[in-house]
Amino acid sequence: MKAFKFIAIVGLIATVGISCSTERATAVQNKAGVQLWGENCVRCHNTPSPASFNDADWSTIEMHMKVRANLTATESQKIFEFIRSAN
Amino acid sequence: MKKLLVLLAIIVSVGTTYGQEKSKESRFMVRGYGSASYISLDSADEHDSGSSFNMGTFAPIFLFKASDKLMFEAELEFEYEHGEFEIMLEYANLSYILNDYMTVRAGKFILPFGTFGERLHPSWINKLASMPLGFGHGAVSPSSGVGAEVRGAFDFKGSKINYALYATNGPKLKTDAHGAGMLEFGLTDDNNKNKAIGGRLGYLPFSDSSLELGFSFMNATVGDAHTDYEDTKANLFAYDLSYVKKINPLGGVIDIKAQYNQSTVDDRTYEIHDENDVPSDLVINDNKSTAYYAQLSYKPTMSNNDFIKNLEFVGRMSKVETPDASPETSDLESTTFGINYWLSWRSAIKVNYQLIDGIGGHGAVDDKVFTIQWVIGL
Numbered sequence: 001m002k003a004f005k006f007i008a009i010v011g012l013i014a015t016v017g018i019s020c021s022t023e024r025a026t027a028v029q030n031k032a033g034v035q036l037w038g039e040n041c042v043r044c045h046n047t048p049s050p051a052s053f054n055d056a057d058w059s060t061i062e063m064h065m066k067v068r069a070n071l072t073a074t075e076s077q078k079i080f081e082f083i084r085s086a087n
Numbered sequence: 088m089k090k091l092l093v094l095l096a097i098i099v100s101v102g103t104t105y106g107q108e109k110s111k112e113s114r115f116m117v118r119g120y121g122s123a124s125y126i127s128l129d130s131a132d133e134h135d136s137g138s139s140f141n142m143g144t145f146a147p148i149f150l151f152k153a154s155d156k157l158m159f160e161a162e163l164e165f166e167y168e169h170g171e172f173e174i175m176l177e178y179a180n181l182s183y184i185l186n187d188y189m190t191v192r193a194g195k196f197i198l199p200f201g202t203f204g205e206r207l208h209p210s211w212i213n214k215l216a217s218m219p220l221g222f223g224h225g226a227v228s229p230s231s232g233v234g235a236e237v238r239g240a241f242d243f244k245g246s247k248i249n250y251a252l253y254a255t256n257g258p259k260l261k262t263d264a265h266g267a268g269m270l271e272f273g274l275t276d277d278n279n280k281n282k283a284i285g286g287r288l289g290y291l292p293f294s295d296s297s298l299e300l301g302f303s304f305m306n307a308t309v310g311d312a313h314t315d316y317e318d319t320k321a322n323l324f325a326y327d328l329s330y331v332k333k334i335n336p337l338g339g340v341i342d343i344k345a346q347y348n349q350s351t352v353d354d355r356t357y358e359i360h361d362e363n364d365v366p367s368d369l370v371i372n373d374n375k376s377t378a379y380y381a382q383l384s385y386k387p388t389m390s391n392n393d394f395i396k397n398l399e400f401v402g403r404m405s406k407v408e409t410p411d412a413s414p415e416t417s418d419l420e421s422t423t424f425g426i427n428y429w430l431s432w433r434s435a436i437k438v439n440y441q442l443i444d445g446i447g448g449h450g451a452v453d454d455k456v457f458t459i460q461w462v463i464g465l
Binding site: 031039040042043044045047052057060061067069072 | 114116150151152155158160182184187188190192205206207211212238239240241242247249251289294295296297299329331333340429432433
């Protein structure tokens, strides 16, 4: 528990510090869908390749993941646009 | 509280009609996952030792996208374990996307209490064959609830914030000889008028989303209506952490996950009955239960070798502690090591070795468990 608190506190201080210096919204806006796909999906499970599903299924999955994974509108738009363009 | 629920119901139903008018096509999808395992247990209790094949779980998932704003999701879980067959409705709910920042959900949903339950428990996502101690069904962690929720995500001053806020029927206080003082989660019926209020706030400081820190809470009155326990309250909270990043010098992806749960129930005296129905008083003060896990995994995704590329190495520590005074008190610690071989993005063979020791349920525990699990996502 002590280790846990320690990690949480150090993490919080470090992140607050760093986050003040970057503009995330513009950073995400400037990223390509393929990069966001590589960064985001892997946070919970292995990243599915665009070829794993057809466009119709991807559109259902897009909505499912947008809600379940709390993706921002920009993130999900860019990621799933990339997926549909690549499958 | 009721008004809030009625309001949400109206929003959802208006959304449904509106959404249906606009959509030209709707989509139905059945997915899911299944697992089978072989478990060999070396226990302090001779009776428990041995090995067996387990069907584990089969969980079909139904997704229905009715329009660009409205969707339905449901999951059934079939489980066959220790000779018992169980079917559970994991969740069944409607989501309506109000705008870019807010979605409302109503029905039965997995609670965003920490992240293990909502995001990591399906066996094709869980990197080990077992759940962390205290994180399974009916443990120290709220699993699912029936009610309504608003959730969403937005960029905020250079970071990303996500949130969820819900009202559900809430957990129930157990008062019997086996479980007095403990909470039961995931119930469909409400045992009293009170609604549990809970939520989670997630903070992703970096633009690559590698780190997420979360705080969750849940407050509820948990006693059965019209009993002496009626106004018993429970307060729960959780911290969670997730860090996932591809690290070039290490040649792969590092994944760190951790969660700490704490649940506190008001002091109470429980009238319990033994096998012969003889009543006695059981006082449980300082009724605090905790559970946590910390997990580290590494996947050499950048290897040139196809076999090595699909391997994953996992280590996890977990601990659960319930009050000494509770009838089946546990104070257990576990360490698990695992190697996974990924056959596809959601099918794997997991080989685990787990050590569990402490006091649990009916006495001393000193288990060594070897598991091979085969899991496939459909």
